Amino acid sequence: MEQFLKFFLGIFFALFVLNPFTLKSQNEYVSGFSTSNLSFDFSSVETIVLSPNKIVENATVFWENDSAYILAKHWHNATKVPISMKKWTKKIQKLSNKTDQERRQSATMQIVDVLKKEEQNFVQQAIPHIASFLPPQTPPVNTKIFITAYTNPWAFAVKGFSVISITDKHYHQNAEFILNLMIHEFFHVGYAKNAQLWKETALKDDDKSRLIIQLHNEGIATYVAYTAQNLYSAKGFEPDFKMFENQEIIAKKIQNVNDIFKKANENSNAISDLSWKVGIMQRAYYVAGAFMAKTIDEKLGRKKLAETIENGPRSFVATYNLIAENDKKIIELVD
Numbered sequence: 001m002e003q004f005l006k007f008f009l010g011i012f013f014a015l016f017v018l019n020p021f022t023l024k025s026q027n028e029y030v031s032g033f034s035t036s037n038l039s040f041d042f043s044s045v046e047t048i049v050l051s052p053n054k055i056v057e058n059a060t061v062f063w064e065n066d067s068a069y070i071l072a073k074h075w076h077n078a079t080k081v082p083i084s085m086k087k088w089t090k091k092i093q094k095l096s097n098k099t100d101q102e103r104r105q106s107a108t109m110q111i112v113d114v115l116k117k118e119e120q121n122f123v124q125q126a127i128p129h130i131a132s133f134l135p136p137q138t139p140p141v142n143t144k145i146f147i148t149a150y151t152n153p154w155a156f157a158v159k160g161f162s163v164i165s166i167t168d169k170h171y172h173q174n175a176e177f178i179l180n181l182m183i184h185e186f187f188h189v190g191y192a193k194n195a196q197l198w199k200e201t202a203l204k205d206d207d208k209s210r211l212i213i214q215l216h217n218e219g220i221a222t223y224v225a226y227t228a229q230n231l232y233s234a235k236g237f238e239p240d241f242k243m244f245e246n247q248e249i250i251a252k253k254i255q256n257v258n259d260i261f262k263k264a265n266e267n268s269n270a271i272s273d274l275s276w277k278v279g280i281m282q283r284a285y286y287v288a289g290a291f292m293a294k295t296i297d298e299k300l301g302r303k304k305l306a307e308t309i310e311n312g313p314r315s316f317v318a319t320y321n322l323i324a325e326n327d328k329k330i331i332e333l334v335d
């Protein structure tokens with residue numbers, strides 16, 4: 001009987017989550033993204049943890065053939081962060097010194113087990129949640145989240161795929177936090193699909209354009225993951241969320257974004273370095289951008305927030321400024 005009930009509740013829940021009418025009443029529209037196809041790929045982390053000896057023998061072959069590491073190379077190229085091969089090899093070497101049993105029973109493989117069990121639930125719940133933030137024009141994606149270990153960033157999205165490095169100390173070996181972060185990364189995949197369709201006139205300078213794209217993309221991604229905590233909580237783990245809940249820190253991060261944008265409008269040289277250091281590493285784009293997304297979502301509605309993804313990043317700043325308090329407005333970038 002209990003089995004039957006569980007089965008029935010499972011079916012009910014799946015129908016509830018997938019029912020387009022439910023989505024429609026929540027969001028007034030259904031994004032094409034809702035019909036996306038997503039799966040987890042564990043091949044990278046399993047090769048690393050279960051056969052590190054083979055990688056140590058020929059690291060170059062691994063970097064050239066492993067799907068997650070091919071994407072990691074793209075990340076290094078895009079961000080210009082150099083690959084520290086020596087540091088990386090040391091980690092794999094350390095792993096290869098452990099016994100088979102130790103590696104099989106490691107915390108990393110335990111997280112892999114949890115993620116495998118959760119994969120179907122994640123697909124069923126994360127897609128409609130993310131789709132509720134995306135405009136109706138967003139096409140469905142056919143994509144994977146690659147689960148790996150020991151890449152430089154703890155997570156990233158490039159070329160329409162997401163990569164999560166589950167050994168990173170950022171996660172404190174917490175599988176639920178990892179799942180929450182997957183929602184952030186998977187949002188980037190949907191955002192990128194819209195970037196090809198933006199309606200607004202882009203800034204002529206690509207470097208300047210990148211600054212508002214990052215504010216827009218990282219800000220909404222942070223807010224999408226923050227609002228997904230009823231599915232996967234990151235409470236006590238995600239430093240961005242802690243900052244996002246602190247009004248003084250939000251004000252400071254808005255000031256940081258304005259410092260970057262003011263210099264960009266003055267055509268300062270070192271702008272890319274400042275943007276990387278303050279906007280990305282010190283999280284100004286994430287925290288200020290999430291606050292902007294929340295403000296638009298709560299005061300103007302989800303549809304207006306999704307429209308900024310349809311129109312482009314300049315409209316995100318302009319829409320936010322319409323309703324922002326005077327001391328929290330964001331400087332608009334100009335050519």
Ligand SMILES: [Zn+2]
Binds near residue numbers: 184185188217221
């Ligand atoms: Zn991100």
